[in-house]
Amino acid sequence: MNDLLDALNAGPQNGTDSNSPQILLDVIEAADMCPKAKLAELPIIEAVVSHLALPTIGGDFSTELGPEVTNDDVFQTQVSGAVLTIILTVIRRLSAASSTDDISIPSNISHSLISSWPLVSHGLWLYARALRRLGIHNGPIHQLGSPAHAFTTIVSLLQTYAHIKSLRTLVQNTTTTLSLVAFLWKFEVQDRRLFLQLRELFPCGSSPSAADLVPLYFFTLPSPKLEKLLTLVDNTRGESAMVALGHLRKNIAGLRSSGGDLATLSALQVNLNNVIGLHSTFLRPLLLTGQSTIIAVEALLHLTSNSLEKHHMRPCPQYHRAHMQIPQQLCVGRRCSGSGPSVRARTCRRFVASSPLDGRP
DSSP states (O other): OHHHHHHHHHSOOSSOOTTHHHHHHHHHHHHHHSOGGGOOHHHHHHHHHTTSOOOOTTOOGGGGGSOOOSHHHHHHHHHHHHHHHHHHHHHHHHOEEOSSSOEEOOHHHHHHHHHTHHHHHHHHHHHHGGGGGTTTOOSOTTSTTSHHHHHHHHHHHHHHHHTSHHHHHHHHTOHHHHHHHHHHHHHHHHOHHHHHHHHHHOTTSOOOOGGGHIIIIITTSOHHHHHHHHHHHOSSTTHHHHHHHHHHHHHHHHHHHHSSOHHHHHHHHHHHHHHHHHTTSTTHHHHHHTTHHHHHHHHHHHHHHSOSGGGTOOOOHHHHHHHHHHIIIIITTOOOSSSSOOHHHHHHHHHHHOOGGGTOO
16 A cells, blocks of 8 residues: 555646556555555545646536546546545545444544545546446446446545535535535436446445435525525526426335335435425425425325335334425325315325324324
């Protein structure tokens, strides 16, 4: 490992060393195999981050999400992906889960990650360019630089940052990174090719999803800031509402085909809560227009019709809270069109009066 770090430190930096991609690949393998006691975390992070490209002063990172045109574009994408992978590997090797959802890492490591954030946040956007290779990438889907690897790495790193308080705050104060979260959330549900690659890469389910980032970064924002962000990231009016419902529809379809595996049930709960969260924003009328009531009730019916015992799960407060909010926010006073209420409309009203998740009839 020391020889690799010496080679990184000796070469040109800020994305100009033509030898860095191969060295960084070797560092990934070495960091993964190195005994934890001998893992030089701080020197590794400092050495690899220095090879990320410098952001353009005053530039908008999102404009760099276009297709890779030059060899230099491809080079920067590869370097960014390797550095982000190394940072993720080091944090995961280093972190110790606490009794809460937060991750504990030494203060010198968190300080290094904070100081390097401008480079890392720029690297996230640069690596996201690999998503534009869908349909033209011919290499293995698990390979560095593939669309599936880029999506998985970026989402996983942002999930990890969300559980380190100082880094979560840093992300939430960076509008360009929140915009990237929104882009990934939309892209995941709008491009079926990515879905197929992720399913191949994670055949047993549990693939990373940008939907998991929404409650971590969006719904923890103050309401005015959330409303402003949703306005900023919507390319068309109500796009976020349709994306949220699209994720939920995808989960329902997955339940039909999987028979209710634990990963799909967990994803459905996340996306159901995301729809509920968006109902507290200006997107509520658009969600109702998109039949969020019917979709949410269908999701709840699938949740309650699958046995939790077979997954060694216990009914948890989140399910009950989600159920109790559905009548208040989605169902009250809403009927389907026609001369009489349909089965689904009657189901909506029954949800107001009873709670199957709470053991009542």
